[in-house]
Amino acid sequence: MQQRKGSQATRWIVLAVLAALWFLPLVSLVLFSFAPASEVLKGVFIPTQWTLDNYTKVLTETQRGVSVPTGIWNSTVIMVLQVVGILLLDVPAAYAFARTKFIGRNVLFALVLLSMMMPGILEVISLYDLMANIGLVNTLWGVILPGLPRVIGIFILRQFFMQVPRELDEAARIDGATDFQVFLKIMVPLAMPSIITVTVITALYSWNNFLWPLIVTNTPEAMPVPVVIAYLSADTSAVLNYTVILAAAFVTSLPMILLFLVGQRWIVSGMRPTSGIK
Amino acid sequence: MSRLRSTLFPYLLAGPYIALFAVFVAYPVGRALYMSLFDWGIFGPNAFVGLDNYTSLVGDSRFWSSFWITSGFAAMYVPMITVISLxxxxMLHRKLPGIGIFRTAFFLxxxxxxxxAAIAFNWLFEPxxxxxDKVLNFFGLPGQNLLQIPGWSLFVISLVTLWINVGFMVIILLAGLENIPDELYEAARLDGSTALQDLVLITVPLLRPILLIVVVLSIVQAFQIFGEVLIMTQGGPFGSTTVLTMLLYEEGFERFALGRAAAIGVVITIIIATLSFIQFRFFRREV
Incomplete structure (x- = not known):
């Protein structure tokens, strides 16, 4: 569509200013994560001296008894197990909700959707109590298990399975395929784009989730990355080692920034409202 | 045999998910309601107190203070994110040189x-x-310690929340914009409309269902705001950022009044559900 004269230039300038503002917090964080602590107290926008010391400290020493590499390892384990677990649970369940009939299907699906609207804070007290009773506080399983029945994957995959034409499984059944074969050999390969979307947004959620991991982990050995960062930032002498905290914040965000650069279109497609909302 | 297998098949597929949902979602919700009826300490229930946890909230000035702080936060955050994301x-909907970088800025x-995010903003606003402050000093102005000023600190927290969430809202709105036919804008332009008229007379009315979702989601976010507050202000200065979730956190994990904390959680849920219901009920009809 042809655009108004001048409107494009205005649009470009407004966007450029806002985009610069939106980049500012991270750019400032990254710049000073490469600066010696002494630079912080100077009135400079961009450091005048550069160093990798902050990163060496973050990756080799413990800060306040917390080790960033341990946090990265914990987050990696949590992410891998949650992604695998959620795919193994969600793909079959979404297929069942979309294309099979069973008693209680609609009621169950309504409950699942309803839980999406429920604030996470409602559960933290009782879930903590439950986890304490079964001895999972301060364990990685304590972080992982409550994240498995997430709804978004069910929602995205069900949307996909619902729009696969019926003729497809009817044809396969005439050729003698069983229910399970139809699901595994026909439906799962077809769903691959949606499965990748769910994988990417689950990885994001796992790595970045804050509230529940904060509640269920309070020993350094069990903390995932966001809890480690929050713990470090609570340091009362923060100004002294500000640059180290900035380096920890950046290095732990790097995997997700890379995922964003590679998988932006899946992140976007996972967040777009599908036909459910239109 | 094969019929039996067909009947059981859906249960096999959905069973594991439903089981985990029951244990880690449905049961904790039920248990939260149950716990809210007890004087519940760190070692378990001390006494059944009925609705006392709720009625005592009504008379508790700390609860009302948190309620108004959270409402104030929503009153800043919701209009801000709705307008800016719209x-x-x-602006991001149509092609433009450099649009990829612009999108990255808001989506990253x-x-x-x-x-x-909280660390990054703490660093920006550090006195x-x-x-x-460096920018202010550069222009000869005195530095401001905004995070230490009641009122301003809540505003800075709303900026962080805006910074994090605007990309998600933009994605939702972009999907809605794709459904508005270009012909409408072309016709309007033939009639000599301005860009502002296009926005107010075409875009906003047609995006109304999606804008409603943006408003409802941002209200839900506003009443759940937690991490930013915990890291940036811990509820201060002088309790001016002690939002409802912070109050719950303090009651539950600092004072170990678990029953009371559970009751606050239920109240937050009721507030969110009520506000969402009102929005959908009164604004969807008119679409």
Whole structure:
């Protein structure tokens, strides 16, 4: 569509200013994560001296008894197990909700959707109590298990399975395929784009989730990355080692920034409202 | 045999998910309601107290203070994110040189966790050494310690929340914009409409269902705001950022009044559900 004269230039300038503002917090964080602590107290926008010391400290020493590499390892384990677990649970369940009939299907699906609207804070007290009773506080399983029945994957995959034409499984059944074969050999390969979307947004959620991991982990050995960062930032002498905290914040965000650069279109497609909302 | 297998098949597929949902979602919700009826300490229930946890909230000035702080936060955050994400979506909708970088700027914070975002903003707003104060000093103005000023600190927290979430809202709105036919704008332009008229007379009315979702989601976010507050202000200065979730956190994990904390959680849920219901009920009809 042809655009108004001048409107494009205005649009470009407004966007450029806002985009610069939106980049500012991270750019400032990254710049000073490469600066010696002494630079912080100077009135400079961009450091005048550069160093990798902050990163060496973050990756080799413990800060306040917390080790960033341990946090990265914990987050990696949590992410891998949650992604695998959620795919193994969600793909079959979404297929069942979309294309099979069973008693209680609609009621169950309504409950699942309803839980999406429920604030996470409602559960933290009782879930903590439950986890304490079964001895999972301060364990990685304590972080992982409550994240498995997430709804978004069910929602995205069900949307996909619902729009696969019926003729497809009817044809396969005439050729003698069983229910399970139809699901595994026909439906799962077809769903691959949606499965990748769910994988990417689950990885994001796992790595970045804050509230529940904060509640269920309070020993350094069990903390995932966001809890480690929050713990470090609570340091009362923060100004002294500000640059180290900035380096920890950046290095732990790097995997997700890379995922964003590679998988932006899946992140976007996972967040777009599908036909459910239109 | 094969019929039996067909009947059982859906249960086999959905069973594991439903089981985990029951244990880690449905049961904790039920248990939260149950716990809220007890004087419940760190070692378990002390006494059944009925609705006392709720009635005592009504008479508790700390609860009302948190309620109004959270409402104030919503009153700043919801209009801000709705307007900014709408403007951004409209500007990002059509092709433009450099649009990829612009989109990246607003979408990138989606992958940054709240702890890192809070650190980044703490660093920006740090007195004297933060970028904001350096800019002020550069123009000969005195540095401002905004995070230490009641009122301003809540505003800074709303900026962080905006920074994190605007990309998600823009994605939702962009999907809505794609459904508005270009012909409408072309016809309007033949009639000599301005860009502002296009926005107010075509875009906003047609995006109304999606805008409603943006408003409802941002209200839900506003009443759940937690991580930013915990990291940036811990509820201060002088309790001026002690939002409802912070109050719950303090009651539950600092005072170990678990029954009371559970009751606060239920109240937050009721507030969110009521506000969402009102929105959908009164605004969807008119679409």
């Amino acid at each position: 403007v951004l979506a409209v 914070p989606i992958v940054i966790n709240v702890a890192v 004297n050494i933060g970028t904001i």
